[in-house]
Amino acid sequence: MNSVSPQHSPLIRLRDIGKIFLTDEIETHALADINLEIQRGEFVCISGPSGCGKSTLMSILGMLDTASSGQYELNGLEVGHMGERDRADVRNTEIGFVFQSFNLIGDMTILENVALPLTFRENINKAERRERAMDALTSIGIAHRSKHYPAQLSGGQQQRVAVARALVGKPSILLADEPTGNLDSKSGEAVMQLLDGLHRAGSTLCLVTHDPRYADFASRKVYMFDGRIVDDPGLQEVARIRERASSFKSAIS
Ligand SMILES: Nc1ncnc2c1ncn2[C@@H]1O[C@H](COP(=O)(O)OP(=O)(O)O)[C@@H](O)[C@H]1O
Numbered sequence: 472m473n474s475v476s477p478q479h480s481p482l483i484r485l486r487d488i489g490k491i492f493l494t495d496e497i498e499t500h501a502l503a504d505i506n507l508e509i510q511r512g513e514f515v516c517i518s519g520p521s522g523c524g525k526s527t528l529m530s531i532l533g534m535l536d537t538a539s540s541g542q543y544e545l546n547g548l549e550v551g552h553m554g555e556r557d558r559a560d561v562r563n564t565e566i567g568f569v570f571q572s573f574n575l576i577g578d579m580t581i582l583e584n585v586a587l588p589l590t591f592r593e594n595i596n597k598a599e600r601r602e603r604a605m606d607a608l609t610s611i612g613i614a615h616r617s618k619h620y621p622a623q624l625s626g627g628q629q630q631r632v633a634v635a636r637a638l639v640g641k642p643s644i645l646l647a648d649e650p651t652g653n654l655d656s657k658s659g660e661a662v663m664q665l666l667d668g669l670h671r672a673g674s675t676l677c678l679v680t681h682d683p684r685y686a687d688f689a690s691r692k693v694y695m696f697d698g699r700i701v702d703d704p705g706l707q708e709v710a711r712i713r714e715r716a717s718s719f720k721s722a723i724s
């Protein structure tokens with residue numbers, strides 16, 4: 472699928488996103504009035520108390536789930552109302568996802584795990600898949616463990632492999648939902664250094680973390696509370712520009 476990608480439009484644009492979960496006739500309003508734009512090359516961090524909707528928002532951004540209301544534009548393409556096949560295509564090419572619990576497949580080698588997303592792509596043969604997966608492993612310094620199985624690696628190494636798997640398909644954005652949540656502080660720091668390096672090299676990142684040390688790696692911090700965005704410097708900047716423009720207009724009229 473070819474997506475239109477006008478470079479001037481934001482990579483991600485969420486408008487009035489809401490999400491309601493229905494379980495046993497109980498409605499949970501997990502997200503309300505979410506307006507968020509992410510530009511190419513940004514490193515956005517989302518923080519907020521447990522249960523405020525961070526993972527729900529990440530699942531929608533990652534096209535693992537759909538919103539109950541609102542619009543989601545990714546790379547200039549409205550993806551909120553796509554059919555399942557198109558969604559899977561876009562997800563596979565545009566999104567890299569890293570979970571708190573690594574989610575590597577236990578009976579596949581490290582190399583096979585990293586190559587896996589490429590098997591759903593057309594026009595990439597086995598040798599090329601292998602080469603690209605090896606390149607990704609080399610870039611995170613784990614190429615020498617390529618024939619090992621996930622259980623033979625430390626948690627920190629497994630999470631770095633998960634980052635390599637998320638990146639092997641060269642997605643437009645890397646989404647990481649508490650990627651350091653299951654790691655000791657030293658391994659967590661190594662994963663954060665890896666993400667920071669990716670950002671410096673030009674990748675677009677969106678990270679959920681409740682650790683302020685890690686949030687400081689981000690170029691923009693967004694806070695959520697009770698299903699809503701309560702503080703976003705990106706929005707504040709837009710408001711400031713609008714305010715300046717309107718006071719300029721009144722000064723010259
Ligand atoms: N699949 C689901 N079914 C029902 N309720 C859910 C589901 N996923 C999340 N929720 C509810 O939505 C709210 C937000 O959850 P979540 O996004 O996981 O928060 P966070 O990641 O910030 O801790 C919570 O009240 C949670 O219980």
Ligand SMILES: [Mg+2]
Binds near residue numbers: 525526527
């Ligand atoms: Mg969560």
